[in-house]
Amino acid sequence: MQINTDRLAQFFTELCQLESPSKKEGAVARYLQQHCEKLGAASIIVDDSSSQTGSETGNLIVRFTGDENLNDALFFACHMDTVGPTEGLEVIRNGDIFTSGGNTVLGADDKSGIAPLLELMYLLKENDTPHCPIELVFTTCEEIGLLGAKALDTSLLKAQYGYALDSTRKGKIVTGAPAANKVKITIKGKAAHSGSAPERGVNALAIAAQAITQITLGRIDTLSTANFGLISGGTATNIVPETVVLEGEVRSHSPVMLADHTRIIKNIFQQVVKDWPHSEDDIGASLSFEMEEDFPALQLEDGEPVLRRIHSGAAIIDRPLYFDIAGGGSDANIFCGSGLRTAIVPTGMANVHTTDEQVDLNDMVALTELIYAMVTDSGS
Known part of the structure; x- marks a missing residue:
C-alpha cells in the first residue's frame, strides 16, 4: 500500500479552501458527495437535520459495502464545520507543514480528518483491496454545540462502533471525555435610581457576585470542572440592575459528581x-435556574470491540498506541450516548481555533496508514 501524498495534500488544501463556518457547510458536503459518487459508494444520504440545526446542509452518511466476512463494519466520523474567522482563507504550505495566511483559521479542525478518509477510499478502490463494510459520517455544526450529531438519526448506521477523527492529542487515542450540563441562571431584583434612591432597589448583579464568590470554579476535582462564561444584565450605570443572566457549564467524568456539583451551584444561588x-413590603429577589444536559460522557473500557479493532490495526503497521482522557466534548460523546461506541483518533492538528492553526502532512499520512490497516484487517 503506497499512499499518494500529493493527492492527500491536494484533498486537504481543497477542503480548507472551501470555507465552512458552522451552518455554512454546503460546499464541503457537495465536494464530498462528488468524490464519494466517483468512488462508487453504495449509498449517500443527506439527512434532514438542517431543519433542527439551521445549517444549509444536513449531515452526510456514506456507505461502502465491502466484505462482510472480512471483519465487522465500522464507521469514521468527522465534522465539516470550522470556527472562524474564515473569510479570505489562504492555505500556505511550507514543506510538509500547512498553515493559513495568518488572518484566518486553517480548518485543520476537522479537515485533517476528512482528507485521510478520502485518500483511504481512493487507495482501496484503485488497488481493489478487500475491506470491511465502511460508513463515513460527516456532521454539521459541531463547533457550536455538537448540533449535527445531536440531530443525527443513528438508525441510519449499520456499524455498531467507530472512530471520530478529531483530536489534537498527537499519538493518543481518547477513550474518555466528560459529560456536561449547561446552566442558565436569571436573577431578578428591583430597579431604582442609583443616586437618589438606591435603597429602594435590589441589585441583581450584587447578588450574582456574592453567589459566585461562594462557588468553586475551574477545576473542582480530578474529574470535574465548572465555569461561568457569559453574563448580561442591567440597563444603565445610574440604575440599580434589576435583572442579571449568567450562563455556564459543569463537566465531569462521573455522572454522580456532575449531578452533585450542579446541585451545589443551584443551592448556593438559591x-x-x-x-x-x-x-417588609418588598418581595425581594427571585431566581430562575435552568439546567440542560449538553452531552453525555464518553467512557470506553479495555476489551471493547472498538478498542480491540484499533489495537489490531496498529499492530499490523507496528505502531504503538497510547490512550488518554480528554476534558472536552465532541461528536463522539453524542455517538456513545446513542449506543455507538466511539473512540477519538488524533489527526495531528495543532493550535486549533486560532490563526496559528497548523498540521503536518506526515501526521495525516500516519492517520491514513492506521485507518487503512483497520479496514483491511481480517481479524484472524
Whole structure:
C-alpha cells in the first residue's frame, strides 16, 4: 500500500479552501458527495437535520459495502464545520507543514480528518483491496454545540462502533471525555435610581457576585470542572440592575459528581437570593435556574470491540498506541450516548481555533496508514 501524498495534500488544501463556518457547510458536503459518487459508494444520504440545526446542509452518511466476512463494519466520523474567522482563507504550505495566511483559521479542525478518509477510499478502490463494510459520517455544526450529531438519526448506521477523527492529542487515542450540563441562571431584583434612591432597589448583579464568590470554579476535582462564561444584565450605570443572566457549564467524568456539583451551584444561588436583605413590603429577589444536559460522557473500557479493532490495526503497521482522557466534548460523546461506541483518533492538528492553526502532512499520512490497516484487517 503506497499512499499518494500529493493527492492527500491536494484533498486537504481543497477542503480548507472551501470555507465552512458552522451552518455554512454546503460546499464541503457537495465536494464530498462528488468524490464519494466517483468512488462508487453504495449509498449517500443527506439527512434532514438542517431543519433542527439551521445549517444549509444536513449531515452526510456514506456507505461502502465491502466484505462482510472480512471483519465487522465500522464507521469514521468527522465534522465539516470550522470556527472562524474564515473569510479570505489562504492555505500556505511550507514543506510538509500547512498553515493559513495568518488572518484566518486553517480548518485543520476537522479537515485533517476528512482528507485521510478520502485518500483511504481512493487507495482501496484503485488497488481493489478487500475491506470491511465502511460508513463515513460527516456532521454539521459541531463547533457550536455538537448540533449535527445531536440531530443525527443513528438508525441510519449499520456499524455498531467507530472512530471520530478529531483530536489534537498527537499519538493518543481518547477513550474518555466528560459529560456536561449547561446552566442558565436569571436573577431578578428591583430597579431604582442609583443616586437618589438606591435603597429602594435590589441589585441583581450584587447578588450574582456574592453567589459566585461562594462557588468553586475551574477545576473542582480530578474529574470535574465548572465555569461561568457569559453574563448580561442591567440597563444603565445610574440604575440599580434589576435583572442579571449568567450562563455556564459543569463537566465531569462521573455522572454522580456532575449531578452533585450542579446541585451545589443551584443551592448556593438559591440561598443567597433567599437571604438577600429587603424591606417588609418588598418581595425581594427571585431566581430562575435552568439546567440542560449538553452531552453525555464518553467512557470506553479495555476489551471493547472498538478498542480491540484499533489495537489490531496498529499492530499490523507496528505502531504503538497510547490512550488518554480528554476534558472536552465532541461528536463522539453524542455517538456513545446513542449506543455507538466511539473512540477519538488524533489527526495531528495543532493550535486549533486560532490563526496559528497548523498540521503536518506526515501526521495525516500516519492517520491514513492506521485507518487503512483497520479496514483491511481480517481479524484472524
